[in-house]
Structure formats: C-alpha cells, structure tokens
Amino acid sequence: MSVTIQVFDPxxxxxxxxxxxxIDPELARISADLEWLRGQGVAVERFNLSQxxxxxAGAPLVQQALQARGVECLPLVLVDGRIVAExxxxxxxxxxxxxxxxxxxxxxxxxxxCPPKAVGEPKCC
Amino acid sequence: MQHLEATPxxxxxxxxxxxxxxxxxxxxxxxxxxxGRRVLLVxxxxxxxxxxxxGVALGPSPxxxxxxxxxxxxxxxxxxxxxxxxxxIVAPYxxxxxxAALRSIEEQLSGACTVxxxxxxxxxxxxGDPAATAEFDHVVFDTAPTxxxxxxxxxxxxxxxxxxDNVGGASCxxxxxxxxxxxxxxxxxxxxLTDPTATRIVLVSRAERASxxxxxRTAGELHALGVxxxxxxxNGVFAARDLTDPIAVALAQRGVQALxxxxxxxxxxxxxxxxxxxxxxxxxxxxxxxxxxxGDMTPxxxxxxxxxxxxxxxxxxxxxxxRGHGVIMTMxxxxxxxxxxxxxxxxxxxxxxxxxxxxxTDPAAHVQEALGGPVAGIRVSRIDPVAExxxxxxxxxxxxxxPLDPAGRALLAEDLRSPCTEEIAVFxxxxxxxxxxxxxxxxxDTAPTxxxxLLLDATEAYHREVERSKGQVPEAVRALLPRLRDPxxxxxLLVTLPEATPVHEAAQLQKDLDRAGxxxxxxxxxxxxxxxxxxxxxxxxxxxxxxxYLGEVASLSERMVVIxxxxxx
Numbered sequence: 001m002s003v004t005i006q007v008f009d010p011x012x013x014x015x016x017x018x019x020x021x022x023i024d025p026e027l028a029r030i031s032a033d034l035e036w037l038r039g040q041g042v043a044v045e046r047f048n049l050s051q052x053x054x055x056x057a058g059a060p061l062v063q064q065a066l067q068a069r070g071v072e073c074l075p076l077v078l079v080d081g082r083i084v085a086e087x088x089x090x091x092x093x094x095x096x097x098x099x100x101x102x103x104x105x106x107x108x109x110x111x112x113x114c115p116p117k118a119v120g121e122p123k124c125c
Numbered sequence: 126m127q128h129l130e131a132t133p134x135x136x137x138x139x140x141x142x143x144x145x146x147x148x149x150x151x152x153x154x155x156x157x158x159x160x161g162r163r164v165l166l167v168x169x170x171x172x173x174x175x176x177x178x179x180g181v182a183l184g185p186s187p188x189x190x191x192x193x194x195x196x197x198x199x200x201x202x203x204x205x206x207x208x209x210x211x212x213x214i215v216a217p218y219x220x221x222x223x224x225a226a227l228r229s230i231e232e233q234l235s236g237a238c239t240v241x242x243x244x245x246x247x248x249x250x251x252x253g254d255p256a257a258t259a260e261f262d263h264v265v266f267d268t269a270p271t272x273x274x275x276x277x278x279x280x281x282x283x284x285x286x287x288x289x290d291n292v293g294g295a296s297c298x299x300x301x302x303x304x305x306x307x308x309x310x311x312x313x314x315x316x317x318l319t320d321p322t323a324t325r326i327v328l329v330s331r332a333e334r335a336s337x338x339x340x341x342r343t344a345g346e347l348h349a350l351g352v353x354x355x356x357x358x359x360n361g362v363f364a365a366r367d368l369t370d371p372i373a374v375a376l377a378q379r380g381v382q383a384l385x386x387x388x389x390x391x392x393x394x395x396x397x398x399x400x401x402x403x404x405x406x407x408x409x410x411x412x413x414x415x416x417x418x419x420g421d422m423t424p425x426x427x428x429x430x431x432x433x434x435x436x437x438x439x440x441x442x443x444x445x446x447x448r449g450h451g452v453i454m455t456m457x458x459x460x461x462x463x464x465x466x467x468x469x470x471x472x473x474x475x476x477x478x479x480x481x482x483x484x485x486t487d488p489a490a491h492v493q494e495a496l497g498g499p500v501a502g503i504r505v506s507r508i509d510p511v512a513e514x515x516x517x518x519x520x521x522x523x524x525x526x527x528p529l530d531p532a533g534r535a536l537l538a539e540d541l542r543s544p545c546t547e548e549i550a551v552f553x554x555x556x557x558x559x560x561x562x563x564x565x566x567x568x569x570d571t572a573p574t575x576x577x578x579l580l581l582d583a584t585e586a587y588h589r590e591v592e593r594s595k596g597q598v599p600e601a602v603r604a605l606l607p608r609l610r611d612p613x614x615x616x617x618l619l620v621t622l623p624e625a626t627p628v629h630e631a632a633q634l635q636k637d638l639d640r641a642g643x644x645x646x647x648x649x650x651x652x653x654x655x656x657x658x659x660x661x662x663x664x665x666x667x668x669x670x671x672x673x674y675l676g677e678v679a680s681l682s683e684r685m686v687v688i689x690x691x692x693x694x
Contacts, residue, residue, distance in 0.1 A: 011226075011233035028525040031540075032533020039532065049226060050233040053214065057221045070225045 003080050003099050004043040007034065007089075008062050010074040011050035030075075030089040042099045049074065126416055127395040128327045128356045129156060135252065135317060137266045138358075140329035141339040141489070142459005143627070145360040147178050148406040149329050149399065150267035152415040157263055158195035159413075165261040166198040169248055170269035172458065172633070173200045174626050180408050185209070185247070192409040197261070203244035210234065210243040241548065245280050246307070253314030269459075279350065280311075283544045321353030328391070329358045332380035336460075339489060341388035357394040359384065363401040366661055372654070373661030375692035403666035405625045435655075435675070435687045438466070441647055442473055445616060449479070452562035452608070454569045455649075456638075457620035458630045462651040463487075464495045466620050466688070467570035475502035479566050484508065484558055486551070487572035508554045510547050517541075517550035553599065559608055560601035562615070609643055616646035621678065623653050623671035623687075632681055647684035650675060656689040 012027070034044045047055040049071070056062050061083055065073040069086075077085040079098045084090070090098070128136075138150035147168070154166040165187055168175040175198055176183050181190055185205055187197035211234045215227050233239075250257045251264055258264050317323050326347055330340040344355055363380055365373035399415060406412060445453060453470055455463040464485070471483040484506045485492050493505050518541040526534050540546075561567045588606040608614045617638065621631040635645055654668035655675060678685050 011229040025525040025528070028529060028533065028537050031536050032529040035532050035536050036530065050214070050230045053218045053222055053226070053230060056226070057218055063222070066223050066226050070223065071229045 002041060002043055004045065005034075005037060005095065005099060006059075006078040006081075007044070007046045008056060008059070008074060008076040008078070009046065009048045010071055012048055026089060033089075033092040033095055036092065037095055037099060037101075040096075040099070040101050042101070126153075126156070127397040128325070128358055129153065129397075130395070132157065132263060133321070133323055133325050133354065134262070135264050135266070135324040137268060137324065137326040138329055139268045139326065139343060141331075141336045143461055143622070144329045144331050144336055145399075145406070146329045147174055147267050147626075148412065148415060149327070149358050149360055150265055151175070151178055152406075152412045153327075154196055154198075154263075154265040155193050155409065155412055156416055157265070158193050161195065162262040163195050163260065164197070164263045164265060165251075165258055166196065166265045166267065167251060168198075168200045168267045169244070170267065171203050171244075172269070172630060173202075173267075174630055175200060175267060177626060177629060178407055178412070190409070201244055201247045203240045206243035206247050207234070207240040210239065210246070241280075241545075246310075249310050249314040252317050253310045253312075280544060319351040319353060324352070325354040325356060326352055327356050327358055328394070329360055330391075331361050332359050332363070332383045334383050334386065335491075335494075337383055337386075337388055337391065338491075338494075341390040342489075344390040344394070355394055357391055357396045359396065359398045361401040362398045363663070366663065370659055370661040370664065372657055372659050372690065372692075373664050376664070379692045401663065403663045405670065407625055435650075435679075435685060438469060438649060438686050438688055439473065440686055441470075441618075441684065442477070444646075445470065446474060446477060446479060446566075448613065450562060450565050451613070452559050452567050452569060452615040453618065454571055454615060455618045455620050456571050456634060456645075458627050458634075461620045461622050461627050461631075462688075463620045464490055464492055464570045466618060466649050466651065467568050468492065468495045469688075470618075471503050471566075471568040472496075472500060474566050474568070475500060478502070480504070481566045481568055482506065482558070482561055483568045483570070485570040485572075486555055487570060490570055490572070492570055508551060508558065510551050513550040513554045514547045517553060518546060553602060556599065556601040556605040559605055559615070562608070606642075610641075612644055612646065615643070617643060618647055618649050619645045619682075620649045620651055623650050623655065623674045623678075625674065628674045628677050632677075635681065645682070647686060648678050648682035650678055650685065650687045652690045653687045654690050656687060 007030070034046060038044050049056060056066065059078075061078065061081070062076055065076060065083065065086065073086050075085070075087070075089055076083055077090060077095075084098055085094075096102075136150075136153065138146045138153070140146050147170075151166060154164045158164045166175070168183075173183075179190055179198060180192075181188060181198070183198050183200045185199060185202060187199050190196040190198055211231055214234065215230055218227060251266075328340040328343055330336045340357065347355060363373075363376050365377040367373055402411075402415065404411060406415060445451075453467075455467045455470075457463050464487075467483065467485075471481045474481045480502050482504045483492055483496070486508050488510050490507065492507060496503070496505060518538075521541060522534065522538065526537050529537065558567055558569060619631045619635060621627045631648065638645060653671060653675070654664060655671045657668075659665055659668050675685075675687070
C-alpha cells in the first residue's frame with residue numbers, strides 16, 4: 001500500500017528556488033529527493049503557498065499550523081495526512097523511511113568525486 | 126504612407142528610443158480611425174507617454190478618445206498588471222488564510238518575474254485571444270524601446286517552448302496543470318505575430334546612422350523570430366529652408382547621408398517618410414498634421430529664447446572625480462543620448478588619469494560603437510542577457526547542482542531554462558558592476574526608463590527577499606540597494622532633451638527614483654539649440670520652444686548642464 005507525501009512550501013518563485021536572488025541549495029536538494037521518491041512509486045504532492053493557496057486553505061492541519069505558528073511553520077511535510085516535519089525539509093533517508101522504502105545504497109555514495117576516506121581525513125568537497 | 130497600405134489587423138511600432146514611435150503609432154491609429162475603422166491603441170511601454178500625447182488619462186482597459194471617433198487606447202502597466210495578478214491569487218483567501226501567510230504570498234509575487242509575466246499575459250491576451258479585441262478592426266501597439274520589445278516578442282516562443290518541454294510539473298507561472306489555457310494563449314500569440322496577413326511590424330527610425338543601424342539589427346532579429354511583414358518609417362526628415370544657417374545645413378546633410386547609407390536589411394522594405402515639424406507632437410490636431418501637414422500650427426513665438434548661462438557637461442567633472450571612485454549612471458527616456466553622455470563622462474575621467482569601466486544594462490545599446498574605438502584607460506563591457514543567463518545557469522549547476530543525483534540535476538537544469546532566470550541573472554550582473562564602484566570608476570549607461578525602472582523595482586523586491594533569505598547571498602547583491610541610495614557612492618545623471626515628453630518623462634523618473642530613495646545628482650539636457658545661433662525657420666521655432674523646457678528642468682534639478690546640438694551625435 002503506497003503512501004502519499006505532501007509538501008507545503010513557503011511562498012516562493014519556483015520549486016528549486018533558482019529564480020530568487022540567492023540560491024538555497026536545500027531547495028534544489030529537496031526537489032531532487034521528491035523526484036527520487038516519485039521514481040520509487042511514492043505519490044508526492046507539492047504545493048507552493050504563492051501559487052496554490054487553495055491547497056493550504058483546504059488542509060485543516062496546515063490551516064491550524066499556520067494560524068498557531070505563522071508562516072515560520074513552513075515547509076510542512078505530511079505523510080498520509082499526518083504532519084511529520086515542520087519548518088524543515090527532511091533528509092532523503094528520513095523521507096524514504098517515512099514512505100516505507102528500503103534505500104539500496106547510502107546517498108553519499110552518489111558523490112563520485114570523493115574516494116572513500118577514513119574518519120578524520122580532510123574533506124575534498 | 127506606405128505602412129498604411131492594406132493594413133493587417135495588428136500593427137506594431139518599434140525602434141530606438143526617442144525616434145517618435147508614440148507619435149507615429151498614434152498618428153497611424155488616428156488615420157485609421159478617421160478612415161472609418163475601429164482602432165485600439167495599446168502602449169506596452171512601462172514608461173508610456175500615451176496619456177500626455179493624447180491628452181487623456183488612460184488605464185489598463187480601453188478608454189474611448191472623444192476627439193477621434195472610433196479610437197480607444199490603453200496602457201499595459203506592468204506594475205498594475207502585477208497588482209491585479211496578485212489580487213486574483215490572494216483575494217479568495219482573505220479571512221481564510223492568516224494575514225501573515227497572505228503577506229508572504231504578496232511579497233513573493235512582487236518580483237521582476239511576476240511583473241514581467243503579468244504584463245506579458247495582458248499583451249498575449251490582446252494578441253492571442255480574438256475575443257479580447259473583438260470590438261476593434263485594428264490593434265496598434267506602441268512599444269517600449271527595442272531591447273524591451275524584442276524580449277516581449279520573444280516571450281511567446283520562449284514560454285511555449287518551456288511549457289512544452291517541462292515535465293517537472295511546476296514552474297514560476299504556477300503548477301503546469303493549470304496552465305493549459307495559458308499555453309494555448311501564448312501559442313496563439315506567437316502564431317499571430319508570425320502571420321504576415323495578421324501582423325505588420327513597423328520599424329520607426331530617424332534619418333540618423335545610429336537609429337538606422339538599430340532598426341537594421343531589429344529587422345534581423347525579427348526575421349529570426351519568424352516575423353514576416355516588416356515596413357519602415359523614417360521620422361523627422363528635415364530639409365533646410367535657410368541655406369545660410371550652418372546648423373540647418375548640417376542637420377539636413379546628416380539626414381541625406383544617413384539615408385544614402387541605408388543598411389541593406391532596410392533597403393528593400395516598404396518605406397514612408399515623415400517631415401520634422403517645428404512644433405511638439407502633443408494633442409490630436411498636431412498628430413493629425415503629422416501625416417497630412419494640414420491645420421493651423423503656428424507656434425507661439427512670444428517666449429524668446431533663454432539667455433540664461435547654463436554650464437556645460439564638463440562642469441560636473443570636479444565633483445564626480447572628487448572621491449577617486451564611484452558609480453556614475455546615466456538614466457532617461459530612450460533616444461535622449463544616455464550612451465553618448467556616458468561615453469563623454471568616461472572619456473573625460475580617463476583623460477584626467479582615472480581608469481574607468483564603461484558598461485551598459487541596455488540589451489540594445491552599443492557602447493563600443495559610440496566610443497568609436499579603444500580609448501586608453503577605458504575598459505568597455507556590456508551586460509548581455511544571454512551570456513549572463515548562461516553563466517548564471519552554469520554557476521548554479523556547479524554549486525547547488527553538484528551534490529544532486531542525475532535526476533535532481535536534470536530537474537534543476539529544467540527550472541534554469543525558465544525565462545525567469547534571465548531576470549535574476551541580469552540583476553546579479555548589475556549588482557556586480559555596482560560593486561566595482563567601491564574600488565574604481567564605473568560608468569553605467571542604463572536601458573531606457575521603463576526597463577530601468579523594472580530593474581530598480583526588482584532591486585527593491587529582491588532586497589526584501591534577501592533580508593529574509595536562507596540561501597547564500599552574494600555580498601554585491603546584499604549591498605546593492607544601499608549603494609544605489611548613497612549619493613556619495615552613486616551619481617545618477619538624468620539625461621533629457623529640451624522637449625515636452627522627454628522632460629516630463631524625466632520628471633516622472635525622478636519621482637519614481639525618489640520613491641526608491643535615489644536622488645539624481647544632476648540633469649543633463651542634451652541636443653540643445655539654445656547655445657547656438659540658428660536662422661532656419663523650423664529651427665528658430667524649435668529653439669524658441671526650448672526656453673520653456675529648460676526653465677522646467679531648472680526648477681526640477683539641483684544641478685543642470687546642457688550639451689549643444691551637434692551633427693555628429
């Protein structure tokens with residue numbers, strides 16, 4: 001039984017944030033992670049406050065969070081209608097766990113530029 | 126008038142700033158209406174002066190012009206369009222979502238991207254949705270100066286391509302699912318633009334080399350966009366009546382020579398010529414006379430020319446060079462000579478031993494051409510939207526894109542292809558150039574007023590966004606607005622001509638700058654006949670008219686200098 005992950009973003013220009021005056025790498029990262037989840041068969045819905053305020057108004061939990069704690073509560077992440085993260089985008093591993101997906105290999109392995117290093121060695125990137 | 130033969134439904138008037146696009150477009154609209162057609166005249170210039178020319182206060186929907194039966198006019202005001210766009214999104218949720226949430230939506234929708242899209246939506250409706258203009262036989266577009274207009278004409282194709290290719294499901298315009306209607310509209314606008322039976326584009330030029338060259342470049346770019354039906358209007362053609370007047374002879378000579386050297390891109394186009402008139406083209410009777418020459422147009426000579434001793438451009442130099450570094454920006458309506466004033470200042474600073482970076486934010490400007498050739502001590506560059514956008518996209522992929530997996534990088538690359546990216550890329554390049562003024566002299570020739578205002582609005586909107594931003598903000602971006610507001614760091618020169626519309630537009634620009642907390646350092650009145658002796662009747666009348674406008678400038682400015690008219694501008 002597949003789960004549904006809903007992300008309620010703060011007001012922003014585009015999902016990756018590349019249109020704004022500064023790049024927030026976190027936005028590029030979460031866009032990539034959500035795309036990955038979709039690829040794993042998870043139903044992902046994403047709503048931008050400045051483009052789809054109706055989705056925020058139509059979700060009672062989101063409404064309540066906004067009333068109680070203001071826009072600082074965004075982003076809100078819901079799994080099957082329950083709030084699982086507030087004010088932050090969970091890491092890919094966390095999202096995978098919430099969706100009940102077993103991650104084949106750790107995400108860090110994707111950084112092919114770095115050879116594996118022992119703990120304490122200086123980082124190359 | 127060639128451009129009035131077998132007129133298609135849509136007519137566009139474009140050209141370098143100050144060539145008389147508004148006069149020619151308006152006179153054309155009046156001629157069509159006088160011929161019994163129902164005509165809608167539309168200004169797409171963010172700094173439209175259609176209101177002043179017609180003597181009617183216009184809004185975003187058609188206003189009937191009572192002096193011309195059959196004619197209605199409107200202004201596409203980007204800020205007003207963006208406001209309406211915000212209202213459409215926010216209004217249904219007042220009282221539903223908390224005020225703070227609504228405020229954050231409004232702030233987000235105040236950026237350059239929203240402003241451009243909102244204005245573009247209005248433009249697309251007029252061009253792509255026949256129902257929006259069903260009550261008119263013709264829609265005549267008076268456009269902003271070239272750079273801005275080319276961008277507007279490119280957008281239907283750019284957005285259509287982006288919406289077709291984008292698979293990510295979201296874009297700056299909103300969720301793609303809701304955009305099918307928009308996509309059909311943009312595609313229809315693009316079809317209309319490229320259909321020679323539906324749209325004619327009229328290039329307006331003066332009988333001057335620079336103006337004709339720009340028209341030729343525009344013709345080339347329009348061909349590349351697939352626009353089929355082009356025609357040419359030469360405005361302000363002057364024949365000397367008094368051959369003992371050296372200024373008149375030089376002016377006429379310049380025109381004859383420029384037309385003889387007509388660029389090949391223009392030589393084959395249907396061409397009309399409009400004579401230089403001794404009076405200002407404000408009001409319906411004057412505009413009717415533009416094509417017919419009829420009517421009593423005797424000017425008022427009761428006001429003699431001013432003898433006030435106004436200083437020349439060089440008088441500004443001691444104060445400009447005092448700190449040994451800083452930003453000097455020339456601003457004003459298109460065609461008033463911003464580029465030549467910027468070049469003159471840069472040359473004078475270099476002559477005094479200061480290294481200078483001379484650059485421009487005008488996509489259509491050609492500073493290098495104006496400079497003539499390399500000058501010791503002057504480095505020339507331009508903010509090229511295409512190159513800046515590519516560099517910005519590469520930089521984002523190199524930084525934010527680096528840690529992502531291939532699918533994530535593809536998603537990021539896709540968002541970077543959005544036409545919005547150009548706005549931010551140009552803005553960041555602008556911030557970097559202003560930053561250079563901390564260490565040396567930077568002379569910036571800005572784009573014509575409307576475009577520059579949007580850049581400054583973007584600066585304010587981005588400034589607010591930067592203050593609450595979590596991302597990495599370059600220091601140059603963070604410091605941009607405070608630097609522009611610091612009269613010691615940035616000297617703004619408002620360039621104008623001794624004529625009604627340029628002076629009134631510069632006055633409006635001064636007000637807009639004031640709202641942004643920016644105070645012009647000086648006004649430069651370019652191409653003045655006042656310091657010269659003229660005897661040709663048309664020039665005598667034009668010189669007499671200057672007194673009034675020099676007086677207006679004197680009362681509006683803290684410092685004022687004049688540049689005498691010259692044939693080799």
